[in-house]
Amino acid sequence: MxxxxxxxxxxxxxxxxxxxxxxxxxxxxxxxxxxxxxxxxxxxxxxxxxxxxxxxxxxxxxxxxxxxxxxxxxxxxxxxxxxxxxxxxxxxxxxxxxxxxxxxxxxxxxxxxxxxxxxxxxxxxxxxxxxxxxxxxxxxxxxxxxxxxxxxxxxxxMGKFELQVLYARAMAKVWEKIERLRRLDGLSIADFGTRRRHSYLWQDWCVQAMMEGLGERFTGTSNCLIALRREVEAIGTNAHELPMVYAALAGRDGDDRALQAAPYQVLEDWSRDYDGNLLIVLPDTFSSTTFFDRAPPWLTDWTGVRIDSGDPFEQAEAVIAWWRGHGLDPKEKRIIFSDGLDVDLIEQLHAAYADRVLLGFGWGTNLTNDFRGLAADERLAPFSLVCKAVSADGQPTVKISDNPLKAMGPPDEIERYRRAFEIGAQTPRAVLV
Amino acid sequence: MxxxxxxxxxxxxxxxxxxxxxxxxxxxxxxxxxxxxxxxxxxxxxxxxxxxxxxxxxxxxxxxxxxxxxxxxxxxxxxxxxxxxxxxxxxxxxxxxxxxxxxxxxxxxxxxxxxxxxxxxxxxxxxxxxxxxxxxxxxxxxxxxxxxxxxxxxxxxMGKFELQVLYARAMAKVWEKIERLRRLDGLSIADFGTRRRHSYLWQDWCVQAMMEGLGERFTGTSNCLIALRREVEAIGTNAHELPMVYAALAGRDGDDRALQAAPYQVLEDWSRDYDGNLLIVLPDTFSSTTFFDRAPPWLTDWTGVRIDSGDPFEQAEAVIAWWRGHGLDPKEKRIIFSDGLDVDLIEQLHAAYADRVLLGFGWGTNLTNDFRGLAADERLAPFSLVCKAVSADGQPTVKISDNPLKAMGPPDEIERYRRAFEIGAQTPRAVLV
Structure with missing residues (x-):
């Protein structure tokens, strides 16, 4: 009826x-x-x-x-x-x-x-x-x-059945990924795919498929509405937005020392508001190469680090070395990978680090928008769209990242930040999603 | 709501x-x-x-x-x-x-x-x-x-999402077949898959996918309920049941001459009831090898022949030779293939016969129940189940077919029929579905 x-x-x-x-x-x-x-x-x-x-x-x-x-x-x-x-x-x-x-x-x-x-x-x-x-x-x-x-x-x-088959193929594709992830002992993976998802309904489907297919290996979703409706954990860390705006404000009068201190000011404020597993450093806003050298001693107390650009293995090794240099056991520290993840890379990172650190994955676009190969001319393939703070109180913001192709801001400001944060040569990595 | x-x-x-x-x-x-x-x-x-x-x-x-x-x-x-x-x-x-x-x-x-x-x-x-x-x-x-x-x-x-993915995979599989069939010019194909379908809903889905994906190449379904609900043609010919029961009744007193005549009596009765595209001979009940030799002259007026066992190419050649032998143009006659069809074979038969005869396909189990490879240990693979007339007024029925593995009936009766219909050596072909 x-x-x-x-x-x-x-x-x-x-x-x-x-x-x-x-x-x-x-x-x-x-x-x-x-x-x-x-x-x-x-x-x-x-x-x-x-x-x-x-x-x-x-x-x-x-x-x-x-x-x-x-x-x-x-x-x-x-x-x-x-x-x-x-x-x-x-x-x-x-x-x-x-x-x-x-x-x-x-x-x-x-x-x-x-x-x-x-x-x-x-x-x-x-x-x-x-x-x-x-x-x-x-x-x-x-x-x-x-x-x-x-x-x-x-x-x-597209026809009704053509559409249904398109989604059928996409479902089979996601499920094959889940079947592979299911084999990884102790995996801890969350959905980070809201912003570049194919659609809300599709993300909602992916989250539910992860819930059923991965059980406890699936730790939750970054999407609050889906977390609420599906009764799973809401997962989140912090983003480049904070150090970008803090730095733009702090360095407005050409004060490079204040500029250098800005990312740590973010973390100080953050640690007043949150604790435990929310104390995850995102070190790459102005390149992570010198970030840890300049870090205040209390930052070693934080729970972990999120690696969001650059070669993930190199970045992880640097973070582990930093913890070890401070006499800490990396096995008690968390690394969260969240850049350009798909199953191959997750498997490789899991194989390399599952025994060495507490490991987490924030899986984004390749979970919630992997329609590659499913429409002619890849017209449904995911693409790289971002929405960023470009200025704060009239000052341009800058992002350097560990991948020069992800750098943003006016060229002269980028140069200034590169000098202030003492950033050397960087290796470009294709930005797919 | x-x-x-x-x-x-x-x-x-x-x-x-x-x-x-x-x-x-x-x-x-x-x-x-x-x-x-x-x-x-x-x-x-x-x-x-x-x-x-x-x-x-x-x-x-x-x-x-x-x-x-x-x-x-x-x-x-x-x-x-x-x-x-x-x-x-x-x-x-x-x-x-x-x-x-x-x-x-x-x-x-x-x-x-x-x-x-x-x-x-x-x-x-x-x-x-x-x-x-x-x-x-x-x-x-x-x-x-x-x-x-x-x-x-x-x-x-099975879990809810596991099930959905199972059907997603099955849909993608059927659609890939439809995409291949769509390329065959002048194709004429119907759904014959009711009896060994995976389920009613699945057959109904397959029919609708064929409607959308094949357009006019899809001629209809043998399933009356789906034909009614989806407003497509109901398609049908006739089955072994008629000559089997007719022969059992005619040959009951050991009358081999009446036995030999029985299949043609079926066709005589049939042509009183139906005409046009319903006049399709099914010649293989007692092997088609001598069927055409004994056929009455009026049978050449019939619209076509359905090939349901044996090597389809050999059978088609024999039928074409029979038409030619009667001075008929095979291009005005129809051959319907309906045995063990899947896309490979349909493509091959289409390539061989589309220009030589009016061609039709009755696609059964591999359309409506091809779940091979979709569940562990092939526990969902189609299998060969039949429901046949085994006796009529107390007389056992017999089917010989063009494939000895499809023969049915008491061994001594099979022997008697083989003699009566002068059937020589036959080549067994694996019965998959």
Whole structure:
């Protein structure tokens, strides 16, 4: 029997919204938002969308009107009562009351600020300006909307069964990966694939497949809405955004010493807000080569390190050497790999490090958007889209990374940062996703 | 929103019935039933289930109680008003009113007769006895029930996502076949896969995928219920059952001349009931080698021949030679291949015969039940199960076929038939499905 009320209710949708909740974002955005809200709520930032895959002509594929509808829909969202209750009442990383009442009050009243959208050739210029804690919440939904609209554009015109077979093939592909991961003893892997996912429904499917297929090896998802609905752990660390903005602010008067100290100031603030498994250093914002040399002694107390660029084996060896140099047992420390992971690399890293450190994987795009080989001309293949803070209080931000192809910022500022952080030669690595 | 009424209604199902309609059968069973009803409605027959794949221990896999429930459910079925209207009012093979009012009156009152079920070791003995037109309607639902219960037994205990991936893989597999078939110009292919299908829902999916993927190349399905619901052509020819029973009756007093004439008597009766594309000879019941030599001259007027055993190329060449020998142009005649087809063989046969005759394919088990490679130990692979007339008015029936491994009947009767039909050496071919 048809549920008539459902059908009639569905008539009211003018669009099929991609992002339907402010919780449809990465957990670390909320963690970071709280830290920012406490200390820098009045900093004005600009975030900008950057398509690192110029061969994907987003403005040709995606109708501007449709894109505006989706972005406008996101601006109409606010935290629902149940979502707020989850943030207030849930246990995150084994702790209750992670979010303070004043931050929750702010979040409950949050509406995302305006966006600026313009077509430039075959690409869109999409930027967000305003107070840091508000603007930063645009990052993940903006990326998710563009990824999903691009997918919808490609899928339009496919037959019903052709579509079903496409998803059937994608399911079989994910499941084969899960079957391989299942063989890795002691594996600890989380979904980090929200931002460049194929679609919300697809990410939700992938998470559930991981739950069933990997059992305890699957530690959770970075997506808060899916964590809430599927009753799994919300997983998050912290991102380049914090040191980038901190550095832009600290170095504004040409003060290189303040610039050098900025990444550690981030960590000091962070360790006031969080502890335990949330104390994961992300060392590569201004290259990790000299990061550990300059690190304050208390940083060795942190739980672990997330490796997000560069050669993962070299980076891991450097981190292990740093711990050993401080007389620490790496077996009690955690390394989280999160850059360009797919099953081959996960297997290799697991083989190399499972016995040497506590190991975790944050698996992103190749989990939630591996449609390569499934549509003609790879029109559904994932591509490299990011949404980053480009300025703070009028100062340009800079990211160096351990991969020069991931560097961002004005060239002269990049040079300045390279000097300040004493960064030598770097090896470029192809940025696929 | 949940449709509460649907959920509450579903509580009433004590079982999940496999066969839910008397139209969930092959169209030719109904065509043959009409011919039998008109001429032999009082003949007493016995049909028996035969598992030619002894390695599949049906009685170990399938619970006897569950099997009885399914068979009992089939006995509760009768033709619904809409189903009857479809048979009465639909166009079959371009003709209206294919079924006469008296036959329809009989069909509307039909309930399937009792069955006899006994476990013998790891197999079931399942037989049906009674008036021919009633008993013959058991064949397809009995096979479908056993195939599907075996599948259910294997699938039990699989996880929700594991199951979804299993079907995803099966869908991708069927679709790859469809993509290959799509390239064959002028292809004409129908679904003949009811009896050994994986399940009803799966056959229904396969038919819809063929509709979308093959367009006009897909000519229809032998399954009446799916033809009705999906609004495609119901496709059918005729089966070994008719000459087997006719021969058993004609040869009952040791009359070999009457025995020899029986297959042609079938065709004479058939051509009184049907015409056009329904005049398709099935020559291999008692081997096709001498069938055409003895055929009456009028048989060359028939539209075509269905090749269902033996080497399909050799058989096709023999048929083409027979037509040529009668001064006929094979390009105006139809050959339908229906034995052990899969894409490789269809491609080869299409390449060899598309330009030489009117060509048709009746694709069965490898369309609707190709789960090979999709479950451990091939526990879902199709197997060779048949349900055949074994006696008529107390006389054993015999089938010789063009493949000695498909021969059936008491050995001494097989010998007698081989003499009567002057059958020489035959080449065995593995019977896979």
């Amino acid at each position: 048809v549920d008539i009320a459902t059908r009639v209710h569905d008539h009211n949708w003018k669009i099929d919204p991609i992002v339907r909740s402010l919780l449809d974002t990465d957990f670390y955005k909320i963690l970071m938002a709280q830290t920012v809200f406490r200390r820098h709520r009045d900093v004005r930032v600009e975030f900008s969308l950057i398509n690192r895959s110029a061969e994907v002509p987003l403005a040709k594929l995606i109708d501007e009107g449709e894109l505006r509808e989706q972005l406008d829909h996101i601006r109409s969202l606010s935290l629902s009562r149940g979502e707020s209750t989850w943030l207030r009442g849930n246990t995150f990383y084994g702790k209750r009351w992670m979010f303070s009442p004043d931050f929750m009050g702010w979040f409950e009243n949050l509406r995302l600020p305006p966006y600026h959208l313009e077509r430039r050739g075959d690409q869109y210029e999409l930027t967000f300006e305003g107070a840091w804690p508000e603007v930063m919440m645009w990052e993940v939904p903006a990326l998710a909307v563009l990824m999903e609209l691009r997918g919808r554009a490609v899928l339009r015109g | 949940v449709d509460i009424a649907t959920r509450v209604h579903d509580h009433n199902w004590k079982i999940d019935p496999i066969v839910r309609s008397l139209l969930d059968t092959d169209f030719y069973k109904i065509l043959m039933a009409q011919t039998v009803f008109r001429r032999h409605r009082d003949v007493r027959v016995e049909f028996s289930l035969i598992n030619r794949s002894a390695e599949v221990p049906l009685a170990k896999l399938i619970d006897e109680g569950e099997l009885r429930e399914q068979l009992d459910h089939i006995r509760s079925l009768s033709l619904s008003r809409g189903e009857s209207t479809w048979l009465r009012g639909n166009t079959f093979y371009g003709k209206r009113w294919m079924f006469s009012p008296d036959f329809m009156g009989w069909f509307e009152n039909l309930r399937l007769p009792p069955y006899h079920l006994e476990r013998r070791g790891d197999q079931y003995e399942l037989t049906f006895e009674g008036a021919w037109p009633e008993v013959m309607m058991w064949e397809v639902p009995a096979l479908a029930v056993l195939m599907e219960l075996r599948g259910r037994a294997v699938l039990r205990g």
